[in-house]
Amino acid sequence: MDRTVDNAAREISTAKDAIETLTDEISALEKGIVELDKSVVAATKQRREENQEFKDGYATNSAAKDLLVTAKKRLNQFYNPSMAFLAATGDHTKDASSTALIEIAEHAEHTHSTVQGTVQAPPPPPATWNAYAKKSQESTGVIAMLDLLIKDLEKDIAAAKLDEQHGQVDYETMMKESAEKRTEDSKSLGAKLEDKADAEKALSDYSDVKDDATSEFLATVKYIKSLHVECDWLLQYFDVRKKARADEIDSLLKAKAVLRGNDMSFLQTKDR
Helix, strand or coil, X not given: CXXXXXXXXXXXXXXXXXXXXXXXXXXXXXXXXXXXXXXXXXXXXXXXXXXXXXXXXXXXXXXXXXXXXXXXXXXXXXHCHHHHHHHHHCHHHHHHHHHHHHHHHHHHHHHHHHCCCCCCCXXXXXXXXXXXXXXXXXXXXXXXXXXXXXXXXXXXXXXHHHHHHHXXXXXXXXXXXXXXXXXXXXXXXXXXXXXXXXXXXXXXXXXXXXXXXXXXXXXHHHHHHHHHHHHHHHHHCHHHHHHHHHHHHHHHHHHHHHHXXXXXXXXXXXXX
16 A cells, blocks of 8 residues: 555656646747747848848949949940940941951041152141040040949949849748758657646546545555544453453353252142
């Protein structure tokens, strides 16, 4: 009986410890799942903001690039019409135009060499030539600056595209890992909830066993106590009861002898 109660007490203690541990682990898993869901929501919001920022920046840089390209074309049309023409007609037209310009230059050089001895050299350029040359140099510097700005914008656009690609890849990786972790945590949470339910059932069962064993033990103790009281009473009054029993036996023997004597007297009278 004592062994049953002790075993039940040990099982109850083990079940309580398991329930306490599982409760803490379940709480931690539930908290982790909530935090994971919050991080997913925050990451999604941040990814949308970054994507919108990329779109806005891409549109702005593209518009600025188109504007600079248009400005460069206008400047080339004004200061360098031949270059503008080549840029507009394409590569095949560019080759034909270059050939024509070379032929014109060669023809002019041949004519100059032929008439050099007979024709007087042309007069020096007018005073405005230096101004024109300076203006041409300034236009070249402006076009070069526009080219530099266009290249910078192209670099910014390429860098923004690369950052957007990396950000999208990181976001998709994070979402995949978060989904896998949430699935694992959910499975672990379900398993621990089942273990906790089993531990609670074991606690209830062993508590019933302990209560039953304790009740039975107390009943046994009570019965033993009652027997002990009765035995003590018997031992306490044993001598008295023994003497009373002896007196009772002696009285019975005397009564029997008296009765036997009366019977003999009755038989003698009948004979007479």
